[in-house]
Amino acid sequence: MIGRVWQAVVEQLGLVPVSVRLLAGRFYWAAPLIVLLWPASCLLSLALRWRERAFEPQNVQGFLIGLPLVLLASGLGLRVIAGEIDRRTLEIAYTVPGGATRVWIAKLIAALALILPAEALLALTALILVPDYPPTALYGALQAAVFYLVLAMGLSTLFKSEATGGMVVSLVLLVNGLLTGFGDLQVRVSPFWNPEALDPATPETDALAWTIQNRIGFALAIAAIVALTFARAERRERMLSG
Numbered sequence: 628m629i630g631r632v633w634q635a636v637v638e639q640l641g642l643v644p645v646s647v648r649l650l651a652g653r654f655y656w657a658a659p660l661i662v663l664l665w666p667a668s669c670l671l672s673l674a675l676r677w678r679e680r681a682f683e684p685q686n687v688q689g690f691l692i693g694l695p696l697v698l699l700a701s702g703l704g705l706r707v708i709a710g711e712i713d714r715r716t717l718e719i720a721y722t723v724p725g726g727a728t729r730v731w732i733a734k735l736i737a738a739l740a741l742i743l744p745a746e747a748l749l750a751l752t753a754l755i756l757v758p759d760y761p762p763t764a765l766y767g768a769l770q771a772a773v774f775y776l777v778l779a780m781g782l783s784t785l786f787k788s789e790a791t792g793g794m795v796v797s798l799v800l801l802v803n804g805l806l807t808g809f810g811d812l813q814v815r816v817s818p819f820w821n822p823e824a825l826d827p828a829t830p831e832t833d834a835l836a837w838t839i840q841n842r843i844g845f846a847l848a849i850a851a852i853v854a855l856t857f858a859r860a861e862r863r864e865r866m867l868s869g
Contacts, residue, residue: 642733643740650706650737658699659745665695666752673756682756685824688764691756692749693771693819699745700772701796703738704779707731708860709789721863728857735776735853742772760823767821770845774818775800777849781856787866815841 651658669691672678682691708731711717720727750765775796783792807817813824820841822834860866 639729639733640736642729643737646730646733646737647740649710650703650734651741655741658703658741659748662695662699662745662749663752666691666749666756669756684757684760684764685821687753687757687760688767688821688823689771689819691753692746692764693768695749696742696746696768696772697775697800700738700742700776701779701793701800703741704776705783705789705792705796707734707738707780707783708856709780709783709787709792712787712866713789718867727861727863731780731857731860735780738776739773742769742776746772764821764823766842767819770842771818774845774849777852777856781852784856784860784866816844817841818845 647655669678669682673681708717711720720730723730746765746769749768753760778799779792779796782795783789786792786795803817803819806812807814807819813820813822815837820838822838825834
């Protein structure tokens, strides 16, 4: 039994290198480096005094790490399934032994393999701007990135188009930013929930409870979106029609 499970895991991981190239192209190794443009622009804004005050610990999770990571994750998510539709190679995925879901899972793992190094680079550069930010900011930023990864995958699959999915994801991200004041306000139903940005007068027990609710809630939401998206993607006739 254990041997079969191990073999299945090895076979699944064997699809990841190919999936990385399908998601990020020939120069996939450069994808995590793209996010460095964001901290570079932040440093430039401070050097030229375009920003009036220095960055603070509460700015790390959402602004310095979360935002560029979400943009990268959204771009990758759009290509997980809809990329096959736009390239007219979706029918090939259905011929893979074990089902097309194996292909989608491999692509999600590949996306994480690109997102995690990008977050590591952003975390290191954030230390230059805010040397004492809390390590919990890394999980919060990763939560937002993974949520938008699967949301982009789900919406682009629903509309069967990378472009349409991208526009809808951009709208969702904009609305999320407006509702949360782009980080100034904390809403518990936001993937960018940041306990470090709460009012200092907030009781620690309340902040902890709200944070746990947010983390568990979005873990369940991510799982639900993945399950619903795969269920739709497995409808071969509907996905290939039109």
